[in-house]
Amino acid sequence: MTVQRRRHASIIDVAALAGVSVTTVSHTLSQRRPVSAATRERVLDAIAELGYQPNDLARSMRSQRTNTIALVIPDITNPFYTSVARGLQDAIQADTYFGIVCNTDANPDLERKTVEQLVKRRVDGIVFSGYYQHQEDIRPAVSVGIPVVLLGSHRPKEGYDVVNGADHESGAEATRYLIGRGHRRIGFITAPAGSGAPAVRVDGYRAALHEAGIPAEPDLLLRAPVSGDGGAQGMNALLDLPEPPDAVIATNDVVAIGAIGAAHARGLRIPDDIAVMGFDDIEAARLITPKLTTMANQSHQIGHAAGRLVLQRIAGEGPPDPQEVVFSAQLRRRESA
Amino acid sequence: MTVQRRRHASIIDVAALAGVSVTTVSHTLSQRRPVSAATRERVLDAIAELGYQPNDLARSMRSQRTNTIALVIPDITNPFYTSVARGLQDAIQADTYFGIVCNTDANPDLERKTVEQLVKRRVDGIVFSGYYQHQEDIRPAVSVGIPVVLLGSHRPKEGYDVVNGADHESGAEATRYLIGRGHRRIGFITAPAGSGAPAVRVDGYRAALHEAGIPAEPDLLLRAPVSGDGGAQGMNALLDLPEPPDAVIATNDVVAIGAIGAAHARGLRIPDDIAVMGFDDIEAARLITPKLTTMANQSHQIGHAAGRLVLQRIAGEGPPDPQEVVFSAQLRRRESA
DNA sequence: TTGAAAGCGCTAACAT
DNA sequence: ATGTTAGCGCTTTCAA
Numbered sequence: 001m002t003v004q005r006r007r008h009a010s011i012i013d014v015a016a017l018a019g020v021s022v023t024t025v026s027h028t029l030s031q032r033r034p035v036s037a038a039t040r041e042r043v044l045d046a047i048a049e050l051g052y053q054p055n056d057l058a059r060s061m062r063s064q065r066t067n068t069i070a071l072v073i074p075d076i077t078n079p080f081y082t083s084v085a086r087g088l089q090d091a092i093q094a095d096t097y098f099g100i101v102c103n104t105d106a107n108p109d110l111e112r113k114t115v116e117q118l119v120k121r122r123v124d125g126i127v128f129s130g131y132y133q134h135q136e137d138i139r140p141a142v143s144v145g146i147p148v149v150l151l152g153s154h155r156p157k158e159g160y161d162v163v164n165g166a167d168h169e170s171g172a173e174a175t176r177y178l179i180g181r182g183h184r185r186i187g188f189i190t191a192p193a194g195s196g197a198p199a200v201r202v203d204g205y206r207a208a209l210h211e212a213g214i215p216a217e218p219d220l221l222l223r224a225p226v227s228g229d230g231g232a233q234g235m236n237a238l239l240d241l242p243e244p245p246d247a248v249i250a251t252n253d254v255v256a257i258g259a260i261g262a263a264h265a266r267g268l269r270i271p272d273d274i275a276v277m278g279f280d281d282i283e284a285a286r287l288i289t290p291k292l293t294t295m296a297n298q299s300h301q302i303g304h305a306a307g308r309l310v311l312q313r314i315a316g317e318g319p320p321d322p323q324e325v326v327f328s329a330q331l332r333r334r335e336s337a
Numbered sequence: 338m339t340v341q342r343r344r345h346a347s348i349i350d351v352a353a354l355a356g357v358s359v360t361t362v363s364h365t366l367s368q369r370r371p372v373s374a375a376t377r378e379r380v381l382d383a384i385a386e387l388g389y390q391p392n393d394l395a396r397s398m399r400s401q402r403t404n405t406i407a408l409v410i411p412d413i414t415n416p417f418y419t420s421v422a423r424g425l426q427d428a429i430q431a432d433t434y435f436g437i438v439c440n441t442d443a444n445p446d447l448e449r450k451t452v453e454q455l456v457k458r459r460v461d462g463i464v465f466s467g468y469y470q471h472q473e474d475i476r477p478a479v480s481v482g483i484p485v486v487l488l489g490s491h492r493p494k495e496g497y498d499v500v501n502g503a504d505h506e507s508g509a510e511a512t513r514y515l516i517g518r519g520h521r522r523i524g525f526i527t528a529p530a531g532s533g534a535p536a537v538r539v540d541g542y543r544a545a546l547h548e549a550g551i552p553a554e555p556d557l558l559l560r561a562p563v564s565g566d567g568g569a570q571g572m573n574a575l576l577d578l579p580e581p582p583d584a585v586i587a588t589n590d591v592v593a594i595g596a597i598g599a600a601h602a603r604g605l606r607i608p609d610d611i612a613v614m615g616f617d618d619i620e621a622a623r624l625i626t627p628k629l630t631t632m633a634n635q636s637h638q639i640g641h642a643a644g645r646l647v648l649q650r651i652a653g654e655g656p657p658d659p660q661e662v663v664f665s666a667q668l669r670r671r672e673s674a
Numbered sequence: 675t676t677g678a679a680a681g682c683g684c685t686a687a688c689a690t
Numbered sequence: 691a692t693g694t695t696a697g698c699g700c701t702t703t704c705a706a
Contacts, residue, residue, distance in 0.1 A: 008459070008481050010699055021677045026701060036675060051480045056457040057394050057403070058699035061682045066394070076438065077419045085413050089440060094447070098454050101413065101438040103426060110431070117435050120393040122345070143388045144345050228620070257624065283565070287594065289626040347683055358693045363685060370686095373691060395683035398698045 009050035017046035029054065060122065068098050068123045069310060071303075072114055074131045075226070076103040078254055079282040080299050081129065084151070087303025088127060092311060097124070104130060106226055108193070112137045119144060125310035127151065127303075131191050131198060131226055147313030149306045152197040156322035161313065163306045163325045167197045170295040170329035171204025171249075172211075174277050177293075177331060178247045179212050183275060187220045187245035189234035189255055198226070198251045201279065205249060220245055224255070231258025232265075239266060239274075246274060247337060253278035253285045253294055260288065260336065275337035279329070290335035298327040346387035354383035366391065397459065405435050405460045406647060408640075409451055411468045412563070413440040415591050416619040417636050418466065421488070424640025425464060429648060434461070441467060443563055445530070449474045456481060462647035464488065464640075468528050468535060468563055484650030486643045489534040493659035498650065500643045500662045504534045507632040507666035508541025508586075509548075511614050514630075514668060515584045516549050520612060524557045524582035526571035526592055535563070535588045538616065542586060557582055561592070568595025569602075576603060576611075583611060584674065590615035590622045590631055597625065597673065612674035616666070627672035635664040 015022045020039060027033045028043045035043070046052070060066045071088050073081040089099050102118070104110040111130045118126055119140045126141050129151035141148050142159035149161045156162040178186050188205050191198035206216050219241055224234035231250055235258070238245055250256035256278030260270055268274055270290055278285065281296035305325045312318040352359045357376060364370040365380045372380070383389070397403045408425050410418040426436050439455070441447040448467045455463055456477045463478050466488035478485050479496035486498045493499040515523050525542050528535035543553050556578055561571035568587055572595070575582055587593035593615030597607055605611055607627055615622065618633035642662045649655040 008699095011701095012699075022700080023677055023679095023702085024675090027676090030701080032702090034675070039675080051477065053453065053456045053477060053481070055459060055699050056454075057397050057459055058682085059701075060394050061398065061684095061699080062701050064682075070437075076413075076422050077416060079414060079416075082414045082419060085440065086442075089442070094450075098458075099439070100407075101440070102436070103422065103438070105423075105426070113431075116390065117393075119390045121435075122392060122394055140388065140390060144390070284621045284624050287621050287626075288624040345683095348685095349683075359684080360686085360693060360695095361691085364692090367685080371691065376691080392683050395698085396685080398683080398700095399685050401698075 008055065009052045010055065011052075013050055014043065014046045014052050017050065018042040064122075065124055066122050067096060068100060068121075069125045069127070069307070070100050070102055070118050070123045072102045072104060072111070072118070072126065072128045072130065074104050074106040074111070074129065076101065078252070079284070080252065080280040080297065083282075083299035084129065084303035084306075087300035087305075088307040089303075090300075091304045091307025097311070106131050108134070108137075116140050119146065124314050125149075127306045127310055131193070131196055134195065147310050149310045149313075151302060151306060153200040154196065156324040158322060161309045161323045161325075163302050163309065164327070165197065165297045165302060166326050166328045167200040168204040168207070170279065170297075171201035172208040173204075173329070173331060174249050174279070174295050175205045175208035176212070177333075178249070178275060178277065178337060179208065179214070181247075181275070181337070183247035184214055185217075185220065185243065185245040185247070186214075187222060187238040187248040189222050189224055189231060189238070189248060189250045189259060191226050191251055192223045201251060226251060226255060228254055228258030228261070231255035231260075232262035235259035235262040236266075239263070239268075244274075247271075247276070248274060249277045251279065253280045253282045253292060256292055256294070256336075257284060257288060260292070271335065271337050277337045281332050285332070285334070293334045293337040294332050295329040296332045297329050301327055345392065346389040347392065348389075350387055351380065351383045351389050354387060355379045401459075402461055403459050404433060405437060405458075406462045406464070406644070407437050407439055407455050407460045409439045409441060409448070409455070409463065409465045409467065411441050411443040411448070411466065413438065415589070416621070417589065417591075417617040417634065420619075420636035421466065421640035421643075424637035424642075425644040426640075427637075428641045428644025434648075443468050445471070445474075453477050456483065461651050462486075464643045464647055468530070468533060471532065484647050486647045486650075488639060488643060490537040491533065493661040495659060498646045498660045498662075500639050500646065501664070502534060502634045502639060503663050503665045504537035505541040505544070507616065507634075508538035509545040510541075510666070510668060511538075511586050511616070511632050512542045512545035513549070514670075515586070515612060515614065515674060516545065516551070518584075518612070518674070520584035521551055522554075522557065522580065522582040522584070523551075524559060524575040524585040526559050526561055526568060526575070526585060526587045526596060528563050528588055529560045538588060563588060563592060565591055565595030565598070568592035568597075569599035572596035572599035573603075576600070576605075581611075584608075584613070585611060586614045588616065590617045590619045590629060593629055593631070593673075594621060594625060597629070608672065608674050614674045618669050622669070622671070630671045630674040631669050632666040633669045634666050638664055
């Protein structure tokens with residue numbers, strides 16, 4: 001660190017130092033019109049000397065594009081979402097688009113505000129994933145024509161595309177698997193609010209119970225915060241029931257791992273005393289003891305597909321109708337169930 | 338979703354619809370000058386009707402502030418960094434500042450480019466954490482006076498503050514612990530490049546060996562990618578040595594877990610055949626079998642402190658000298674060592 | 675090969 | 691209580 005400067009140099013400073021017009025500076029940078037070798041060199045020297053970095057705010061004012069794609073996720077500490085983030089990052093051309101990640105902490109109010117912020121900041125595209133999301137949340141973006149891709153079992157609608165994880169089917173498959181192993185009292189720990197992937201997984205669970213002629217008992221459907229602690233709370237509540245379940249499905253692996261911890265703390269053995277399943281197949285699912293049986297979601301591919309979709313919309317390509325991409329989940333049978 | 342609009346409405350559109358000047362619109366929004374109740378209502382109606390969202394690019398052009406704080410991390414899938422992100426988010430006032438997370442994928446080139454991007458986008462502050470970072474990387478930000486907080490065992494210097502994790506001491510403590518348990522051939526899996534926290538942990542390791550009169554054997558210091566796979570590679574390389582180590586310290590828990598996996602794959606028992614330690618105490622450290630002995634870093638507090646520091650600098654408060662905040666690490670003795 | 679000037683959307687003097 | 695206008699830093703006609 002040698003030089004210390006107070007403020008940003010502007011293109012005017014560069015022009016003055018190089019003894020040319022701002023137009024010329026602009027064009028040596030953009031290469032959108034020929035500049036004589038001598039001039040170019042003087043300009044580049046001035047840029048180097050001033051440590052000039054073009055102001056992208058001003059550029060975006062003119063071009064009406066920010067070259068920014070935002071990913072909005074409810075929980076940055078959940079490996080599923082960070083894997084989605086990596087997939088998205090791999091899809092957007094890093095030399096053109098700048099990817100930013102915004103964490104909403106599974107807070108409905110923050111989800112709404114974050115989208116508003118992104119609209120005000122004029123991002124070029126939004127990939128939105130929220131546990132508690134309301135379609136309303138993304139409306140400010142959709143209504144001004146910002147391409148939006150929604151993650152997590154929503155129907156594609158006019159104004160946004162959707163990438164889903166076959167949540168109905170995988171909720172049903174998890175349930176069928178447990179039924180096949182002889183379980184009849186199957187609990188489900190889901191998210192507090194009722195939309196998006198968690199709700200659809202519950203729908204699948206209910207459908208599979210119904211298929212098997214098992215009545216869906218309301219007590220066995222438990223709402224808890226989507227976190228390890230929430231999973232523990234949920235498991236404890238289920239075990240405190242007069243007739244506790246003999247198997248529990250959690251809305252994702254983080255919750256499932258919390259649930260297993262709570263069961264262990266009560267001295268229960270898994271899967272003998274109680275079987276547990278999750279969704280996502282995060283890395284920890286393979287690391288814990290017993291290893292977690294789970295429905296593996298293709299998180300990286302989901303992020304990647306979302307990135308491709310949003311880029312396509314930004315480019316004005318793609319069909320006029322909203323698109324839906326679905327990634328199936330796969331049962332990973334391990335020790336916990 | 339009802340309304341579908343082509344483009345963003347501007348303050349001029351609002352003014353026209355409300356039949357007032359843009360100044361009045363601006364002031365009903367900012368409340369920085371009185372507006373009659375009747376006028377205010379007409380303006381608010383127009384805003385609602387147009388779905389107007391002020392253009393923050395334009396605002397930032399005028400105010401010279403973007404109200405944005407960026408966190409740059411090398412690996413968004415590493416729980417340590419996401420915990421730092423949560424800590425940072427808890428520190429910045431969400432109603433004023435917008436926090437964004439940028440993942441550099443532990444790619445030196447991307448680290449540099451990301452900082453340049455952030456400078457061009459005129460973020461108000463940067464919290465930068467990079468495994469391979471060179472002081473040079475943050476120079477474009479420092480030289481234009483953007484407050485920067487560096488994470489990961491750097492010395493505070495003119496132009497930026499620092500939040501550290503007592504890496505020298507914790508590297509030494511981990512090593513001393515293993516020595517105390519009778520180990521003499523202690524391997525260390527570190528990051529490929531040589532700066533920041535990993536390097537300082539290695540320094541501490543060397544110091545502790547020296548203290549104990551154990552020669553530091555170059556073969557036992559292994560450089561590998563900072564990832565689970567890297568940990569596996571490193572462990573395999575160490576075990577292939579003519580005289581393999583009887584204990585291994587990994588530069589963080591993710592690497593340590595990969596190393597344990599590789600040892601297991603070879604049929605080795607942990608800690609009997611080989612002891613393993615990590616740094617960070619991520620959640621998975623407690624979940625794996627055997628549980629990982631590790632030096633717990635206060636990730637959330639580190640992020641929080643970084644946030645407070647950067648806010649302080651943005652506000653122009655704080656001492657003129659660069660500051661350093663250090664969080665000590667704590668040994669979490671578990672089964673793996 | 676180069677320049678002058680308009681305009682992107684907003685805020686804040688400076689009017690009235 | 692409200693309006694006119696300069697200017698933030700850039701790109702891009704239009705002109706020379």
